[in-house]
Amino acid sequence: MSVRSEIAAVTAAIAERSKAGREAYLARIATACDAGPRRGTLSCGNLAHGFAACGGADKAALAGDTVPNLGIVTAYNDMLSAHQPYERFPDVIRKAAQEAGGVAQVAGGVPAMCDGVTQGQPGMDLSLFSREVIAMSAGVALSHNMFDAAVFLGICDKIVPGLMIGALAFGHLPAVFIPAGPMPxxxxxxxxxxxxxxxxxxxxxxxxxxxxxxxxxxGPGTCTFYGTANSNQMLMEIMGLHLPGASFVNPNTPLRDALTRAAAKRALAITALGNEYTPVGEVIDEKAIVNGIVGLHATGGSTNHTLHIVAIARAAGIHVTWDDFARLSEVVPLIARVYPNGLSDVNHFHAAGGMGFLIGSLLDNGLLHEDVRTVAGGGLQSYRREAVLGAQGEADWREAPEKSLDENVLRPASNPFQASGGLKLLTGNLGRAVIKISAVKPERHVVEAPAIVFSTQEELLAAFKAGELERDFVAVVRFQGPRANGMPELHKLTPQLGVLQDRGFAVALVTDGRMSGASGKVPAAIHVTPEAVSGGPIARVRTGDILRVDAKAGTLAALVDEAEWAAREPVKGDLSANQFGMGRELFSAFRAMAGPAEEGAGVTVLSAPAEAA
Structure with missing residues (x-):
């Protein structure tokens, strides 16, 4: 089935807006492809350093140009449950590469922090900016120019977006992302x-x-709720950078290992040395980006991706805006309910039909571009399959179920949980924001109540503990944007706001910070831009102002007399407490350079308009 006209129109608008930036990007990666890697043209000293630690057979293979070399970029550490299984992946990948007639080397590691550990702690102020550090670290890893393709080992919140940005900086190289799977x-x-x-x-x-x-x-594996980490896995599969059906297979199982071996061999098969050259910069185009946004809406995915997809797209010369998200949300139905959007977890989603069923249903209803490049080949139709273990212990594939095995978790697009997607854009005299509504009951989609203003989440928690919030109100937590303190998640506020809502109060949150991939039942207008520290309208709000958060009409407004509103001076926050400690002083340059949320909240070129790329 051809893609629906509404999807095609958004894609065309993105392509037109991005024309100059995309053409410049593609020209750069074409030049990089022509330039190398050509190990035979490296100086003997360069090459000797590059394979000094290899075994004799690998040294001999790398001495010429004809054997592909696979770079492994890993986010392994054994503090993150999701990344601990990666400890043994390099050995599995090296062996698979040898079986395929190639070589694999760990090119470098990237940092991987856990938002679950740092939630509500000073270290969370580093979290979003770790995406840029990861991108740069991946760039350093691949800068040795020894590699014909790369595999990326990463799962969690900022890690996959950072790896994606790094991979796209080397867009002439094929890139395959290898997940480790969710814990049971x-x-x-x-x-x-x-x-x-x-x-x-x-x-x-x-x-x-x-x-x-x-x-x-x-235990080992990704947290099982549908937050940013598991939204990342959905995105990598629906955008064609995983092997089909790879996203949600549990760690340390025969099938997981078989998929890892298959991914390594596939990465070697799609280098410029063969006949299926598939550079990542061509896989990630306007259609792939739209497919990712469609998947995000259809599954009620993480609000963090209204930042990350924008930043990933710009790294490929593509200019996406929140208006694109909003237009797609109107036509993409919600067809998955995974906690916090439902009671089930990602293991239940996978068992009900998983990504193969989801992609197939969206394709059948004209909601995805099928004619895209993927690491598996064959367009997106090849992703209607699910992975199984073959007779010899190898990865094999079969058609995914045509019907959901549990319609409480996963439904066809023709019979959705709701007709529109899980995310909406809000606009008004408070600025622009996003709101996740897939887990919010319809009767709470509109909250109009007096504001109570806080400059830190600790102030709100103290007010709750003192019993000062037993009423209808809109909590305004400002000076939480990227330039103020790195835009931490404020998920620590969720239990308290949930308690007040359960007590019958009308409660909402408005913030220039982030909430979380686990954003839940309390309506939250987040990523408000311009942020308070940049003089955004959120800095004009006073306690007692009536605010209206309206997810039905898509508005975010202070119901204050226009003349009075215009005359108010923005409050200037005291940021001294979050500039030092727990490594925050190391990120002062990032805070100074950070772009606005709608441009991805990145630094340097990542926050520049794509047309100027």
């Missing part, structure tokens, strides 16, 4: 949320809370 299901996510709220109310102690959290996050 533990304590149900809704039960975990219930216990968090009980702790916020003082009804259980810390030991009880820690016991519940430990039963939720209990």
């Amino acid at each position: 299901s533990g304590l149900p996510n809704d039960e975990k949320a219930r216990i968090r709220q009980l702790y916020a109310e003082g009804k259980i102690d810390r030991a009880g809370l820690l016991e519940a959290e430990s039963k939720s996050y209990h």
Whole structure:
């Protein structure tokens, strides 16, 4: 089925807007492809350094130009449950490369921090900017010009977007992303949320809370709720950078290892040395970006990707705006319910039909571009399949189920949970913001109430503890944008706001910070731009102003007399407390250079208009 006219129109608008930047980008990667790598033209000293630690056979292979060399860029550390399984992936990849007649080397590592550990802590101020550090680290890893393709080992929040940006800087190289999979299901996510709220109310102690959290996050693998990490995996598959069906296979299983071997061999098969050359800069085009946004809406994915997709696109010379997200949201239905948008986790989603069913249903309803390049070849139709273990222990594929095996979790696009996507754009005299509505009950899509203004999340938590928030209100938490303090997630506020909402109060959050991939049942207008530290309208709000957060009409407004509103001077926040400590002083240049949220909240070229790329 051809893509629907509305999808085609958004894609065409992005392509037209991006024409100059995209052409310049493609010209650069064509030049890079022509220039190398050609190991035979490296000086003997260069080459000797590049393979000094290799075995004899690999040295002999790398001495010429004819054997492909695979660079491994890894985000392994054993503190992150999602990344701990990567410890043994390089050995698996090296062996697979040898079987395929190639060589594989670990090109470099990138940092990987856990937002679950830093949530509500000073270290969270480094989180978003770690994306840029990861991109630059990937660039350093590949700068040795020894490689014909690269595989990227990363899963979690800023890590995959950072690796993507780094990969696109080397857009002439094929890139295959290799996931490690989610941990098996533990304590149900809704039960975990219930216990968090009980702790916020003082009804259980810390030991009880820690016991519940430990039963939720209990082993190697990605956290099982549908936050940014698992949204990343969906994006990599629907954009054609995973092998089909690879996203949600559990770690340390025979199928997981088989998929890792297959990914390494496939990366070697699509280099410029063969007949299927597939550079990542051509895989990620306007159609692939639109497919990613469609997938985000259809699954109720992470709000963080209204930043990350913009930044990824710009790294490929493509200019995406929140208006594109909004236009696509109107025509893309929500067809998955995974916590926090439902009660099930990603393991249940995978069992119900997973990515193969999701992609097939979206294709059948004209909601995805099928005619795209992918690392698997064959356009997006090849992603209607699910991965299985073959008779010899190899990765094999079969058609995904034609019908969902559990319509409480996953439905066809012809029978969705709701007709529009999970994210919406809000605009008004408070600026522009995004809101995730897939987990918010319809009767809470509009909140009109007095503002209570805070400059830190700690102020809000103290007010809750003191019993000062037992009323209808809109919490305004400002000076949380990228230039103020690195735009931390404010997910620590979720239990308290959830408690107040459950007590019958009309509650909403408005902030120039982020919330989380786990944004849930409380309506939250986030990423407000311009941010407060840049003099944005959010800095004019005073406690007692009536604010209207309206996800139905798509508006975000202070109901204040226009003349009074225009005459108000923006409040200037005291940022001294978040400039130092826990490494924050190292990121002062990033805060100074950060672009606005709608441009991806990146630094330097990543926040520049694509037309100037």
